[in-house]
Each structure stands twice: as C-alpha cells, then as structure tokens.
Amino acid sequence: MHRYEGARAAVVGGSIGGLTSALLLRELGFAVDVFERTPEQLDHRGGGIVLQPITMRWFDGRSARRIDELSTHSSRLRYLGTGDGIVHEEPASWRYTSWGTVYRALLGDFGRDRYHLGEHCGGFQQHAETVELRFVSGRTERADLVVFADGIGSTARRRLFPDLQRTYAGYVGWRGTVREDALSPRTHALLADALTYSVGDRTHCVLYTIPGMDGELAQGRRLLNYVWYRNVAAGPPLQELTTDVRGVECPVTVAPGAVQRRYVDELKAAAAAELAPAAAEAVVRTERPYVQVVCDVRVPAMADGRVAIIGDAAFAARPHAAAGSAKAADDAWALYEHLGAAGGDIPAALRSWQPAQLALGNQLLDRVAAMGTRSQVTNTWEPGDPDLRFGLRGPGR
Numbered sequence: 001m002h003r004y005e006g007a008r009a010a011v012v013g014g015s016i017g018g019l020t021s022a023l024l025l026r027e028l029g030f031a032v033d034v035f036e037r038t039p040e041q042l043d044h045r046g047g048g049i050v051l052q053p054i055t056m057r058w059f060d061g062r063s064a065r066r067i068d069e070l071s072t073h074s075s076r077l078r079y080l081g082t083g084d085g086i087v088h089e090e091p092a093s094w095r096y097t098s099w100g101t102v103y104r105a106l107l108g109d110f111g112r113d114r115y116h117l118g119e120h121c122g123g124f125q126q127h128a129e130t131v132e133l134r135f136v137s138g139r140t141e142r143a144d145l146v147v148f149a150d151g152i153g154s155t156a157r158r159r160l161f162p163d164l165q166r167t168y169a170g171y172v173g174w175r176g177t178v179r180e181d182a183l184s185p186r187t188h189a190l191l192a193d194a195l196t197y198s199v200g201d202r203t204h205c206v207l208y209t210i211p212g213m214d215g216e217l218a219q220g221r222r223l224l225n226y227v228w229y230r231n232v233a234a235g236p237p238l239q240e241l242t243t244d245v246r247g248v249e250c251p252v253t254v255a256p257g258a259v260q261r262r263y264v265d266e267l268k269a270a271a272a273a274e275l276a277p278a279a280a281e282a283v284v285r286t287e288r289p290y291v292q293v294v295c296d297v298r299v300p301a302m303a304d305g306r307v308a309i310i311g312d313a314a315f316a317a318r319p320h321a322a323a324g325s326a327k328a329a330d331d332a333w334a335l336y337e338h339l340g341a342a343g344g345d346i347p348a349a350l351r352s353w354q355p356a357q358l359a360l361g362n363q364l365l366d367r368v369a370a371m372g373t374r375s376q377v378t379n380t381w382e383p384g385d386p387d388l389r390f391g392l393r394g395p396g397r
C-alpha cells in the first residue's frame with residue numbers, strides 16, 4: 001500500500017460515508033479533516049439501518065468496538081396479514097443498528113480533534129496540485145484530495161452537474177421508532193425476533209428492532225423501527241405534506257416533531273385500516289413519526305481531478321434493498337484500495353476507482369426502482385420472492 005505521508009485530505013460531510021472515508025484515508029497516511037455542516041453532534045438521529053457486511057467492515061478488526069455490541073439480530077423473515085396471521089415465514093439472519101450507534105462508534109475511532117462541526121461547504125475550486133474548499137463561515141481550506149460525502153443535496157454534485165435533478169419516486173417513507181416496552185406484550189413477542197413486512201394495496205411497511213437511543217441492547221430498552229411507504233402525488237399534495245410546522249418546505253426530510261399534526265393524525269388512522277394489527281400498533285404508538293421523500297439520484301461521474309463524490313451524494317437509491325449506507329461504505333473502501341495501489345498519483349487513483357463504483361450505483365438504482373414499482377404501482381410484491389430481499393449487489397449479497 002502506498003503511503004501518503006505529508007498529504008492532506010478533506011472530507012465534506014461527517015455521516016457514515018464521510019467518517020468511514022476519513023478513517024481509511026488516515027490509514028493511508030493522509031492528514032484528514034472532516035467538515036460537517038450541522039452545528040451539533042449528530043448522534044441523536046435515530047433511524048434504523050439493516051447491516052450489510054461492508055457497512056461494518058471497519059469494526060471487523062480495525063476498531064476496539066465489535067459488531068455484535070453495536071447491533072441487534074433477528075432470525076426470521078415474516079409477512080403478516082389480516083389479524084396478524086403469518087402469511088409467509090422463513091429463516092433469515094439479519095443484523096440491525098441505528099444511525100446514531102454507528103455514528104458514535106465511527107466518531108469515537110476518528111476523534112473530535114479534526115472533526116469540524118458547523119462548517120457548511122459552499123463551493124470549491126481545483127488548482128494544479130490542490131483543491132480549495134470554501135465554507136459559508138468564511139473559512140477556506142486546501143487539500144490534495146477532497147471526498148464529498150455530503151448526501152442527497154451534495155454541493156459537489158450541484159457544482160459539477162448543475163442540470164442534474166433528483167427524481168421523486170412517487171412515494172414517501174414514513175419512519176418512526178417505539179421503545180419495545182411501550183408495545184403490548186403480544187406485539188413485542190411477534191415482532192422482536194423477525195424482519196417483518198405488512199403489505200397492502202400499493203403500500204408496504206417493514207419493521208425491525210434496533211439498539212436504543214443510547215445504543216442499549218437490553219430487551220425492552222431497544223427500539224422497534226419501521227418504514228411505511230405511502231404514495232403521495234407529486235405537486236401540491238407532496239408540497240403540503242413536506243411543509244413543516246414552521247411553514248418551511250423540507251424537500252428531503254420533515255424531521256421528527258416537525259410534521260404537521262393533521263398528517264400525523266391521518267397516518268395513525270390509516271394504519272389501523274391498511275396494516276396488520278402489530279404494525280399498526282407500532283405506528284399508532286410512535287410519538288414523533290417523520291417523513292423522508294423517496295428519490296432517485298444518479299451521477300454520470302464520481303471523480304473529477306482530485307475530487308471524489310461518494311454515497312448518497314453520487315447515487316441516492318430507494319431504500320428497498322437497505323443498501324444506501326452500504327454503498328457509501330463500499331465507495332470509501334474501494335477508494336482506499338485504489339489510492340493504496342496507485343503509487344501516489346491521486347487523480348489516476350480516482351480515475352481507476354470510478355468505473356466499478358458507477359456500475360454498482362447504476363445497478364443498485366435500477367434494482368430498487370423495480371422493487372418500488374412492484375410495491376407502489378403494480379401491486380406485485382409477493383411474500384418470499386428472493387428478488388425483493390436486501391443486498392447491495394443483489395439479494396442477500
């Protein structure tokens with residue numbers, strides 16, 4: 001592996017993709033700084049993540065933390081029907097974590113000294129040997145390599161491809177978590193050891209158990225996490241739903257506590273009519289459900305000189321394969337391997353890294369779009385169909 005001692009890398013975006021990248025670049029000898037726009041530490045974002053091996057590869061030997069102490073496990077795949085009847089069940093081993101649990105663990109390994117909060121990158125410029133980054137705070141930085149891991153609204157993507165738009169999928173994910181001990185014993189028993197689906201007419205809800213808000217793994221203190229996909233017409237209906245309680249339009253996420261009350265009330269009323277009773281109970285008992293707009297984004301290129309774009313900044317995939325964080329981590333690991341093999345020529349490493357990651361992103365987007373169509377449009381989401389299983393590179397992989 002080539003060592004980049006004396007070289008500097010900057011990572012824009014301090015979430016899972018950004019922190020994984022930062023840790024790996026530091027392993028190659030770069031002096032690495034991470035710039036995250038959010039002013040406060042992000043560890044209370046609570047959403048669930050279904051683990052793919054690549055998401056947790058950092059914890060497989062390079063960290064003092066172990067995967068099993070950062071995640072929950074279930075052993076069954078189960079589809080519930082009317083009256084909670086089991087319409088399909090098979091053995092299936094999956095691990096789950098929460099965004100906050102992985103974030104805290106990655107940040108613990110990276111350290112706070114070079115993790116800069118409240119730094120929103122507004123633009124950049126490439127020079128012959130460096131990249132200059134400009135922040136809205138007035139700060140400027142120069143680096144030999146810049147990795148943009150700045151998510152679905154990426155500054156780099158908008159600068160490099162100004163005409164590229166994200167495409168609304170036609171539905172949103174309603175998300176929420178409930179503490180296990182707030183569920184009835186019957187519902188807890190039914191959902192605790194399974195990846196559970198409740199499928200309705202052009203809709204489906206997926207539920208699984210994740211660590212508690214502070215990473216707790218004890219039964220009762222863990223959280224039941226769900227995503228319920230519901231069709232919402234583009235235009236005024238979507239615009240109104242994504243206008244938060246302050247009257248501000250939120251095109252990507254309407255945060256917990258910020259969704260208008262009447263939409264939360266409608267969600268809870270619809271749950272009883274459209275979902276299996278156990279899934280409906282989870283939705284009804286959620287204090288602050290929130291909305292994520294499901295979109296497709298794909299870039300024509302991920303490398304430009306000394307700039308790399310990874311994760312959701314490059315490809316935002318519908319969540320049906322549970323592979324978004326895995327794609328971000330895969331981009332970071334592949335970049336690490338190409339830089340290590342490139343003998344110190346950063347632009348050449350980025351050029352050789354790009355083709356396989358572009359192909360992976362395009363394949364993932366095509367596959368999850370087809371999954372979304374089966375659920376939300378054609379109503380052909382069949383319990384147990386292997387094509388509908390999770391995986392970054394195809395079902396189970």
Ligand SMILES: Cc1cc2nc3c(=O)[nH]c(=O)nc-3n(C[C@H](O)[C@H](O)[C@H](O)COP(=O)(O)OP(=O)(O)OC[C@H]3O[C@@H](n4cnc5c(N)ncnc54)[C@H](O)[C@@H]3O)c2cc1C
Pocket residue numbers: 012013014015016017018035036037038042048049050051055119120121122149150151152153154155173175227292293310311312313319322323324325326327328
């Ligand atoms: C409903 C739903 C369910 C999902 N479920 C799963 C799942 O089960 N498993 C899974 O693997 N994935 C899942 N995902 C996808 C996953 O959340 C994303 O793919 C993943 O978070 C992408 O990581 P990232 O690091 O690329 O970007 P992000 O997590 O979006 O992070 C981007 C970071 O950059 C920061 N930032 C943005 N702009 C700037 C700027 N200009 N300057 C500085 N900082 C900036 C942001 O504040 C943020 O911290 C799901 C997504 C949705 C919508």
